[in-house]
Structure formats: structure tokens, C-alpha cells
Amino acid sequence: xxxxxxxxxxxxxxxxxxxxxxxxxxxxxxxxxxxxxxxxxxxxxxxxxxxxxxxxxxxxxxxxxxxxxxxxxxxxxxxxxxxxxxxxxxxxxxxxxxxxxxxxxxxxxxxxxxx
Amino acid sequence: xxxxxxxxxxxxxxxxxxxxxxxxxxxxxxxxxxxxxxxxxxxxxxxxxxxxxxxxxxxxxxxxxxxxxxxxxxxxxxxxxxxxxxxxxxxxxxxxxxxxxxxxxxxxxxxxx
Numbered sequence: 001x002x003x004x005x006x007x008x009x010x011x012x013x014x015x016x017x018x019x020x021x022x023x024x025x026x027x028x029x030x031x032x033x034x035x036x037x038x039x040x041x042x043x044x045x046x047x048x049x050x051x052x053x054x055x056x057x058x059x060x061x062x063x064x065x066x067x068x069x070x071x072x073x074x075x076x077x078x079x080x081x082x083x084x085x086x087x088x089x090x091x092x093x094x095x096x097x098x099x100x101x102x103x104x105x106x107x108x109x110x111x112x113x114x115x
Numbered sequence: 116x117x118x119x120x121x122x123x124x125x126x127x128x129x130x131x132x133x134x135x136x137x138x139x140x141x142x143x144x145x146x147x148x149x150x151x152x153x154x155x156x157x158x159x160x161x162x163x164x165x166x167x168x169x170x171x172x173x174x175x176x177x178x179x180x181x182x183x184x185x186x187x188x189x190x191x192x193x194x195x196x197x198x199x200x201x202x203x204x205x206x207x208x209x210x211x212x213x214x215x216x217x218x219x220x221x222x223x224x225x226x227x228x
Contacts, residue, residue: 008155034216043119043205043219044158089158091217102173103217105150107157 003027006090010110019077021109023090026071030092031101033066033073038087038108047088048075080113087111116141119220121206127226128196136191136223138206146209147189148173148217149181151202158205164189196227 005024013019023033032051036044050057050066050073057064063076077084089108093101122137138147149161160173164183178200180192189208193200203224207217 036217041222043207043222044217045219046216049216102148102160102163104160104174105158107155 004090004092004104004106006088006106006109008107008109010112012112012114013080015081015113015115017080019080019084019111019113021075021088021111023073023075023092023106024071025092028071028092029068033064033090033092034103035062035064035073035075036089036091036105038089044089077111080111082113082115085111085113118142119206119208119218121204121220121223123223124221125224125226127228128193129228130197132196133192133194134196134225135193136204136206136225138189138191138208138220139187140189140206140208140218141187142208142210142218143186144208144210144218145186146211147183148207149179149189149191150205150207151175151200152205152222153202161191161204196225198227201225201227 003026034049035047038044048064050064061078065074087108087110089105091103091105119140145166148163150158152158159175161179162181164170167186170181182190203222205222206220209215209217
């Protein structure tokens with residue numbers, strides 16, 4: 001069966017360091033992968049999308065890599081700040097359903113940045 | 116633009132009661148989705164719609180019905196609520212399916228006693 005794995009244990013890092021979160025998947029051949037941020041009591045907010053033919057995508061302090069051979073995406077936050085503390089979700093398409101790509105989400109990893 | 120709004124924000128139901136959750140978006144998006152989020156389970160897709168008048172089942176559709184009579188609204192109904200449906204429900208929308216970013220609403224917290 002198809003599966004998306006994100007580290008269930010919280011990632012604790014010191015302010016200023018680079019945070020690296022992992023999204024692994026099995027039995028998928030996704031055309032794209034997305035990362036979202038979710039704060040407690042709020043809906044997820046889109047951060048970055050990377051397509052299968054892209055190796056890396058950057059946006060300000062954020063970087064996403066997509067390795068279709070390893071079936072893995074890495075999400076990096078450089079110069080992390082306490083305000084970056086949140087849960088980060090990866091999502092990838094569940095395969096084409098009648099011409100529509102419907103995303104499936106991982107369970108998310110909690111990031112805690114200590115001052 | 117308000118984006119995606121959800122009504123109500125919080126509701127308590129007794130087992131067997133029915134209710135409808137309303138999702139509205141003002142971005143003219145074609146696709147709309149209903150998810151539930153439970154601790155340790157992540158976001159799970161209940162139903163989705165690829166356009167006005169269409170609906171389709173997601174990963175966990177049992178016990179729920181949906182309707183998309185107007186493009187801007189997507190309703191989620193619980194005909195006979197069960198404690199297992201205690202959850203936080205999120206609505207989302209986007210323009211071209213999963214290849215585009217999804218815009219999420221603030222969520223509806225539902226407690227079924």
C-alpha cells in the first residue's frame with residue numbers, strides 16, 4: 001500500500017541552526033511534492049511545491065530537495081528562529097484520478113526552535 | 116478576500132444527532148476538499164469535488180455526505196454522529212487539483228459525546 005513517512009518525534013534545535021525535516025514515501029511515483037506549515041489550532045499554510053523533474057527549490061530561508069530515486073524529500077530551514085516552531089507537513093499526489101491529482105498528506109513533524 | 120471560511124468553529128453533538136459543516140471560498144476555485152485531522156493520524160481526505168455539482172470519495176468517506184450545489188460552497192454532512200467522528204475538520208480549495216497549492220480554512224472542532 002502507499003505510504004508517506006515523516007518523523008513522528010519532534011525536532012529540537014537551537015536558534016540560528018539549520019533544521020532539516022524528512023519526508024519518505026513508498027509505492028508512489030508522485031508528479032510533485034508540497035510542504036505546508038501548521039500552527040496549533042490553525043489550518044495548514046502552503047510553503048513550497050517541487051515537481052518530479054526538479055531537484056531543488058528555494059524560497060528565502062527555505063530549501064526543498066526531491067530525490068525520486070531515494071523516494072525522499074528534505075525540507076531545510078536555514079538560520080532558524082523560534083517563530084519557525086510549528087508542525088511541517090509534506091503532501092504528494094495520490095496518482096491521477098480521472099484527470100485530477102489529489103494530494104495525500106504525511107502526519108507531519110513538529111519543529112521546536114529554542115532561543 | 117476572505118479566502119476559505121468554515122462555519123461553525125466549534126460544535127458539540129450528542130451521538131445520533133446530525134449537523135452540516137459549511138465551507139465557503141471566494142477565490143473562484145474549482146476544487147474543494149474536506150479533511151479530518153486526528154492526533155497522530157495527520158490529515159485524511161473525506162470527500163472532494165472537482166467542480167460545481169460533482170463530488171467524490173476520499174480515504175475516509177464513511178458516515179459523511181457532501182454536496183457542491185454552488186461553486187463557492189462545499190457542505191459536509193453528518194447524518195448520525197458517532198464519537199469516532201470527534202475530530203478537527205478542515206476544508207481546502209485550489210484551482211487545478213493537487214498540482215497547485217491548497218488554501219485551507221481555519222478548521223471546525225467537533226466533539227461528539
